[in-house]
Amino acid sequence: MVRTNDVSWAAKPYAEIREIAQQDDSICIVPIASLEQHGYHLPTGTDTMLVEAVASRGAERVADDVPVLMTPTLWVGYSPHHVPFGGTVTGEFDTLHEQIEEVADSALDNGFDTLLLLNGHGGNGPLVSAATATVGQTHPEAEILGLTYFELGAYFADDVRESDLGGISHGGELETSMMLHLYPELVDEEKMEATQWETEYDQAASDLLDSGPLSVTLDxxxxxxxxxxxxxxxxxxEKGKRFLDGFVDEMEALLRAVHE
Known part of the structure; x- marks a missing residue:
């Protein structure tokens, strides 16, 4: 059984990192998340904890066959829309973009063939897309991928969810269930409260799994x-475990496809 330390960049000495990176078809995963309010019932580190769980478990699944490492998570995200509630740390879009580029540059200098920017916060979506494009331009020798992990739920979540459209959102059915599975001691079940996500535009996002073609500023x-x-x-x-297992299955499939 592969242990998390076996795929953790931070747990390895530098020579071992270089050795893994320089193997054929090697992959470096850089999780990107946030530190922000998640209602009365979830911790501010929810996005960071969840993307780390998906990234590490997906990497562990393939580590016997694929040279893969995961960096520590970049925990500052683009979260100005959560600042009024307190408990949120955010960065400027351009500053965060540059930070991702710099992390990518130095990670790829070790010899990785593929860099996967794995996002766990909805507000980071445009940021990760932009970084995927710009890092790809400066590193034509490598494959640069960007992914928001919960969008993988489009492949399986309808078999798990019970809520209507709008129920899987910020601190809703998906995130709360996953946190109950992974970190039940951090969920205040007596203070669970959320407002159904609604939109006045049919073309706009109405759920984390229903992005829609129209972008609308979220207040x-x-x-x-x-x-x-x-x-x-x-x-x-139990539902949280099913969600997590689904995401990890999809991550495993992606990492194997990238390697092959």
């Missing part, structure tokens, strides 16, 4: 008193 304070958005009426640890 969380306007929509939700608690700061959480979605449906928490049918959350459970």
């Amino acid at each position: 969380v304070e306007e929509w939700s008193e608690s700061g959480a958005m979605g449906d928490v009426s049918a959350v459970s640890a």
